[in-house]
Amino acid sequence: MNDEFFSALIGALNQLETAVSDEATKKFGLYADMLIEKNKFLNLTAITNPQEVAVKHFADSLAVLSFIDIKPSAHVADVGTGAGFLGVPLLIARQDLNISLIDSTNKKLQFRKEACTHMGINPKIKHIRAEDAGKNPLYREKYDVVVSRAVADLKVLSEYCLPLVKPGGIFVSYKGEAEKELKEAKNAIAKLSGRAEATYEYELSDFGKKTLIIIRKISQTSPKYPRSSTQISKNPL
Numbered sequence: 001m002n003d004e005f006f007s008a009l010i011g012a013l014n015q016l017e018t019a020v021s022d023e024a025t026k027k028f029g030l031y032a033d034m035l036i037e038k039n040k041f042l043n044l045t046a047i048t049n050p051q052e053v054a055v056k057h058f059a060d061s062l063a064v065l066s067f068i069d070i071k072p073s074a075h076v077a078d079v080g081t082g083a084g085f086l087g088v089p090l091l092i093a094r095q096d097l098n099i100s101l102i103d104s105t106n107k108k109l110q111f112r113k114e115a116c117t118h119m120g121i122n123p124k125i126k127h128i129r130a131e132d133a134g135k136n137p138l139y140r141e142k143y144d145v146v147v148s149r150a151v152a153d154l155k156v157l158s159e160y161c162l163p164l165v166k167p168g169g170i171f172v173s174y175k176g177e178a179e180k181e182l183k184e185a186k187n188a189i190a191k192l193s194g195r196a197e198a199t200y201e202y203e204l205s206d207f208g209k210k211t212l213i214i215i216r217k218i219s220q221t222s223p224k225y226p227r228s229s230t231q232i233s234k235n236p237l
Contacts, residue, residue, distance in 0.1 A: 004050055005050040005051060005053065006025065006054070008051040008205070009054035009055070009058055012205055015059075015204055016059065016065075016066040017066060018063075018066050028092060032054070032058070034118070035111075035115070044083040044108060044111060045083050052207075055204050056204075056207060057089070060085075060149075060174070060204060061085050061089035061149075062090065063212060064086070064090070064212060065093065067212055067214075068214065070094070071144065072097075074097055074098065074145055075097075075098045075100070075143045075144050076143060077100045077102055077146045077147070078090070078099065078146075078148065079102050079146060080103060080149070080150035081108075082149075083112070084101065084108075085149060086149055088101070088115070088116065088123065090147075091121050092121060099124065100123065101123050101126065102130060103126075104129045104130075109127050113125050131159075131226040131227070131229050131232065133164060134160065135226065141221070143164050143165055143169060144170075145169060146169070148173055148174065155181075155184055155187075155188035156236050157173055158171065158173075158192055158215065158237075159192060162192040162193065163192070163221045163225055165194075167193070167219050168216075169216075170214055170216055171194065171214075171217065172212055174210065175210070175211045177209075177211065181213075182196060182199070182213060189215055191222070191225070191237050192225055193219045194215045194218060195216050196216075197215060197216040198214040199213050199214070200214070
């Protein structure tokens with residue numbers, strides 16, 4: 001990866017007041033190289049400019065570390081991980097974490113598996129729909145932290161993610177403008193046994209403001225959630 005990538009990455013991480021090791025920085029560059037090359041054949045990402053990849057994918061993925069104290073060895077799930085963001089950069093930066101990458105698109109999961117093996121990191125790759133994972137005892141309420149940068153509305157995303165969070169754990173949703181979505185999702189969050197705890201705004205380079213919404217899991221989610229994806233999308237809570 002070129003110097004512009006590393007300059008943009010370091011600048012954005014400085015904005016977040018987040019430091020990573022030299023080894024992690026090199027792995028970010030290696031992952032970016034593999035992403036851009038593989039993207040010529042697979043539709044992994046619409047972002048291919050090296051500087052934008054550095055900021056919008058890698059630095060943005062690490063924003064959670066600037067605001068949330070994720071305990072060593074915590075179990076973290078990245079829901080709708082796509083080409084590996086947020087989960088892969090988090091694991092590169094924090095190899096003590098137990099990270100699961102959850103996605104229903106197998107070709108993207110295969111890319112992540114190959115890339116992670118090449119870099120010597122070992123996330124748990126789960127080829128499963130989020131609503132199915134939320135019903136499965138192997139995954140339901142097993143995670144200390146669930147993160148998602150998916151584009152779904154918060155009230156929809158909460159039903160996919162909160163059933164995976166342990167009582168006492170947190171769901172972190174990456175959003176642009178958050179106030180309207182958070183207000184509209186208040187009922188859904190309560191029904192799913194969550195409570196909106198905090199929002200954190202940040203800005204990276206000239207790419208606009210972003211918000212992290214932190215939702216605390218108060219108690220066990222009712223077994224009737226999550227519903228099917230059709231019900232979730234057509235009749236959100």
